[in-house]
Amino acid sequence: MEHRNVSPTAKGPESNFTGDVYVTPVHSGSEPSRMTVALVRFTPGAHTNWHRHAVGQTLHVTEGVGLVGTRDGSVVRVRAGDTVVCPPDEEHWHGAAADTFMSHLAMLEALPGGQDPTTWLEPTTEEQYQQANRQ
Secondary structure (H helix, E strand, O other): OOOOOOOOOEEOOOOOEEOOEEEEEEEEOOOOOOEEEEEEEEOOOOEEOOEEEOOOEEEEEEEEEEEEEEOOOOEEEEEOOOEEEEOOOOOEEEEEOOOOOEEEEEEEEOOOOOOOOEEEOOOOOHHHHHHHHHO
16 A cells, blocks of 8 residues: 555646636556546636547546536536546547536546547537537
């Protein structure tokens, strides 16, 4: 067993997020584990760009109300205690509903050589976000 301190919280880069998002790295596995976990906090209306993960991603909501959208227009409204599993390479976005904060644990695996499994794409448009928020 090894006790590790949590890494400092950092503001999410504007290149990947709309609005204010804060990321606290919780765990970064070392072989044979490739699991990475981060606590991600979204201010009201903040959300990610479109992106995908080579081996998928699991989101566990710890606070507030959020949205998870996919390219086919599907949107899941999530609340504290909900878990969403995004399959490998599924293009999606996620973030807080317009009127509430939302926090989630983002869990995913690094690629076998330790490379980042996330491919960041274009921003979610304001129209896409507003339509999702109305659902």
